[in-house]
Amino acid sequence: MTDVVDAADEPRAADGRVPGRRGLATRQRLLECAAEMLRTTSYRDLKVVDIAREAGTSPATFYQYFPDVESAILILADDMVQAGVAQFAEAVTGTTWRGRSGYEAAEALADAMITFWADHLPVLRVVDLATDEGDGRFANVRTRLLNDLNNALATAAADQQRAGRGQPGLDPNAVAGVLVAMLAHVSAHRLGFEFWGVRTDDLRATMARIIFWSISGQKPPV
Amino acid sequence: MTDVVDAADEPRAADGRVPGRRGLATRQRLLECAAEMLRTTSYRDLKVVDIAREAGTSPATFYQYFPDVESAILILADDMVQAGVAQFAEAVTGTTWRGRSGYEAAEALADAMITFWADHLPVLRVVDLATDEGDGRFANVRTRLLNDLNNALATAAADQQRAGRGQPGLDPNAVAGVLVAMLAHVSAHRLGFEFWGVRTDDLRATMARIIFWSISGQKPPV
DNA sequence: AGAGTATCTGACGCACCGTCAGGCCGAGCC
DNA sequence: GGCTCGGCCTGACGGTGCGTCAGATACTCT
Structure with a gap:
């Protein structure tokens, strides 16, 4: 039961896939880095490239989990x-x-x-x-x-x-x-x-x- | 007297020149177009190109009178x-x-x-x-x-x-x-x-x- | 009309965006 | 252990807007 309900708001990757364990970890890492960088950087200067680099991954990976920076925030x-x-x-x-x-x-x-x-x-x-x-x-x-x-x-x-x-x-x-x-x-x-x-x-x-x-x-x- | 005082806040072009009559008219037109477009367009979507085009001039001209859009506003x-x-x-x-x-x-x-x-x-x-x-x-x-x-x-x-x-x-x-x-x-x-x-x-x-x-x-x- | 200055602009290099096609990696099977 | 397959990642690209030149154009004054 709960599976069905949860499925509705499970995070989706860009291609509609439901990410597995590793993918979710990456997603979480990106979110944390975004939150961390928001503390020091102005929202307008928050570049996808920077968040990705900070999380030790590439910009393209970011776009696999979020359509844009604002969606992540x-x-x-x-x-x-x-x-x-x-x-x-x-x-x-x-x-x-x-x-x-x-x-x-x-x-x-x-x-x-x-x-x-x-x-x-x-x-x-x-x-x-x-x-x-x-x-x-x-x-x-x-x-x-x-x-x-x-x-x-x-x-x-x-x-x-x-x-x-x-x-x-x-x-x-x-x-x-x-x-x-x-x-x-x-x-x-x-x-x-x-x-x-x-x-x-x-x-x-x-x-x-x-x-x-x-x-x-x-x-x-x- | 007033000339000296006014000189301090006379508008300057990018190269330090004090614009003449025609230049001031262009500058004014750019300001008015910027103000006009602000009424319909969100500030973040206000492109230099658009203001310039609206004022019937080129982007480069805009930069002759203002360092950037925000300075104009x-x-x-x-x-x-x-x-x-x-x-x-x-x-x-x-x-x-x-x-x-x-x-x-x-x-x-x-x-x-x-x-x-x-x-x-x-x-x-x-x-x-x-x-x-x-x-x-x-x-x-x-x-x-x-x-x-x-x-x-x-x-x-x-x-x-x-x-x-x-x-x-x-x-x-x-x-x-x-x-x-x-x-x-x-x-x-x-x-x-x-x-x-x-x-x-x-x-x-x-x-x-x-x-x-x-x-x-x-x-x-x- | 012609010289000289004020004004304008096309074209360029840069930075970042968002998107692919293709490469990597690790779990499960033999 | 080696193989394979699907989930996961990335380098490289086209696009858009920025800001800056050098050179073209338009006005002014004699």
Whole structure:
């Protein structure tokens, strides 16, 4: 049974073959080298030749497993999403947005985003870039990563409004969208902020307060 | 006098010559074609050959006036900044952040950003992209565009804190940075939000409320 | 009209891309 | 051990766009 299911997303070589043990090893080595080189090289300067050479193989071999460089990175991005997609929404759904514990949820969310971006910066940079360049495949990855969070925040905002709290008159989806945009953009440029003398702790606290107030409508506890 | 000053930033051709009337016309035509093509073509697919052909000239001519495509766009970006840089900070410095007029200042700021991005979307897209790719020249443009606003917001946040309002305990620079990041990112992706059914009016209102509360610490007037 | 300068361009070398046809290698059979 | 066959790899190639010349062309001024 599982064989049939797995077969659907088993990696294929260029000619449609399903690679064997040795082939998969090569494929994996190429992926690892690509990830490694992304850490030091800008995405735009990442040449197939270099990845292949780094992996001790030839450019033609690369094309046997991936149609292009972006497809390889897309696989790295997919793995990353699968590993971390759940945690953001969890921080939101597990609170009533009341009092100190509500504020701590907002802080946990800000922290989760900052940490996740710090852990996966090279790949996330490419995701953001390619998305902005109009690459639908990467836009899709980004959506899968942030959609649950967005929905959870929108639901929370709507719930709070119904309870006579929150931000009456504001579209919950707009609130959620703005907050997610803020979180993603600030997390992505954390190092830029540090360069200008803004400490990450302060960014986290600022975002946590904005999140808490935007959703609950209450002044955050000191 | 002005001649001497102007000479410093007069356009130079590849060989250091200062172009004459005809040359400047060609240069201008190339810039306009580049701007025009940016509207329909993604920045990465913008080939020198195409711009040149569109302008009715040859690729070699292009290189007489610009070292590469990005330098040409950089000039478009420079013009754009010079045209619009002042207005953002003005919206911030001209208010005491009190009552309805304070909130209207926040709304005016959000509106100015959204409008500016809508007016200059193609060029700003490239600025954001190139900045994220680590291009210092474009990062510099972006800084020149947003720095005054950032400083104005940071000053306002600090002033309000001293007046016993605002967000005590938060770094004013962090507050300003987060707000600017939010404004820039949401404005840049306005069309994406519309696509997902979030109206621009709601984005503006949401951001205005967040700005007003983050700076003044007061509940926005209904 | 002719000299002199500003402006333009065809043609080239370079770098990287993505694709073949053909060579290697190792597992299984005799 | 030697043979064979299929999975795996690669050298070499055509294509595209870049950026740079030397030389052709167009304007200006006398």
